Amino acid sequence: MSNHPSLLDLSDRLDWLTSGNMRPYILARKSNRIQNPGEKFSLHWFPHEPFFMDALVINDVYFSDALMNMEARAFAEADMAMPRWVFYDCAIMPGFVSGFAMRTEAVPQSIAKILGPENMKGEWTPISMFIVIPTMREGEWVAHNLSSINSLVGPNERYYGLGFLSKAFGLAYANIEVCCGITQWQSPAMRLHSYYGFFEILTAYTPAHQYSRTLTYRLNVNPEQWKYFFTKQESAEFYDKFEPAGILLDTNDDRQLIDLHMKVQAGEGPFFLDANEIRSKQLDDNLTIYRRKTEG
Ligand SMILES: CC(C)(COP(=O)(O)OP(=O)(O)OC[C@H]1O[C@@H](n2cnc3c(N)ncnc32)[C@H](O)[C@@H]1OP(=O)(O)O)[C@@H](O)C(=O)NCCC(=O)NCCS
Known part of the structure; x- marks a missing residue:
């Protein structure tokens, strides 16, 4: 069943x-x-x-x-x-x-x-x-x-x-089970891609791509989350597992994208995005960066 x-x-x-x-x-x-x-x-x-x-x-x-x-x-x-x-x-x-x-x-x-x-x-x-x-x-x-x-x-x-x-x-x-992907920060497709599982940022700034403002992501495919794409409800599991990392990212600002990327590169992550937040904002609005909650 x-x-x-x-x-x-x-x-x-x-x-x-x-x-x-x-x-x-x-x-x-x-x-x-x-x-x-x-x-x-x-x-x-x-x-x-x-x-x-x-x-x-x-x-x-x-x-x-x-x-x-x-x-x-x-x-x-x-x-x-x-x-x-x-x-x-x-x-x-x-x-x-x-x-x-x-x-x-x-x-x-x-x-x-x-x-x-x-x-x-x-x-x-x-x-x-x-x-x-x-x-x-x-x-x-x-x-x-x-x-x-x-x-x-x-x-x-x-x-x-x-x-x-x-x-x-x-x-x-x-x-x-694990799906990576590549998209541009302000693409409408962000509203879809972020729902397939908890959405980890692998690159925030990607000069190796044709467009540097490209985001590379990785997620563990989690169909339990997919329904929220249609119901537009928040995912309790996401807020149970993740908390704001103290960064509100302006995706129009290369400097901020590079700073975040440097943190990822230095192993300060992993950092995640909230699908519900992406969906409920304009495509060029600032986005909250999340990290995993520490146990206990
Ligand atoms: C991105 C793409 C695949 C989305 O597919 P779609 O069939 O249009 O979208 P769906 O019907 O599955 O989903 C609809 C939701 O997507 C979002 N969306 C789709 N097009 C959008 C647009 N132009 N602007 C803003 N949001 C958009 C909305 O959130 C919408 O739901 P909502 O109105 O309830 O919030 C399609 O628009 C496309 O082919 N775009 C051009 C190619 C492209 O950019 N591909 C992605 C590369 S990473």
Whole structure:
């Protein structure tokens, strides 16, 4: 039996998930298929079984084309669309791609117009993508890409939670215990990424990345926390375990990001962020830095 509440009880904006026109997909080469999918967390959140695509099979390549097109549009504003060779070399070969697809004949006109008929060739058209890649550390993966059609359509045409649930599906399906990731401090995606487990800052300032104001995080995947994304309640467990570290971080200020990074580098952490605080503030507001409470 699963302890996790049903998704539909968490929000009445999730009925799209039950539609027969919406299904999760897995895009993975045969040898990267997951053994015993979903075994670790017994989530039972997703009513429909995924279907499989293989980027190495020529007849399936249209699906990767459609994904590349959706992803390029979603990342255009941030100027971080993924080169196709990165998709192949860094996602398809080592990793695992999943997301949601919509039955092509049911795709609304507004979305069809954005995607273009050349990207709606098969029975199913992908509308979100989560890419995750294993690292050299046992059980640790890197979330490499998250994108959803919601970023391209008007508020009334969105499938609420599509981006969040795409990553949730991938983490649960692939039994991922530790997930790192990379995002920019003021990205809307911070509001999603911080809910998958207690969110530790690995780098606060990242000059090795194209954008120095990049945050690298790591978390122990904890589906007990996922419901709060929908209920927007605070997590009692977070406040039980963590306390403010006396830093209110201005994420616009390189000096402060560097100072925090130096503390991480010097082993003064680990430092954490509160998902509920991120969600309830503006994207460029100051953020409280937390540390673990000391025992006793
Ligand atoms: C970031 C992204 C994946 C989120 O997926 P999504 O399907 O739009 O989001 P969901 O429906 O799952 O979640 C909605 C929540 O996300 C947050 N959110 C999404 N887009 C937002 C935006 N433009 N501004 C502020 N918050 C936003 C909100 O908190 C919202 O919930 P709320 O209104 O109840 O607070 C999607 O917008 C996207 O593809 N963006 C472009 C690519 C990108 O930046 N990817 C992340 C790289 S790290």
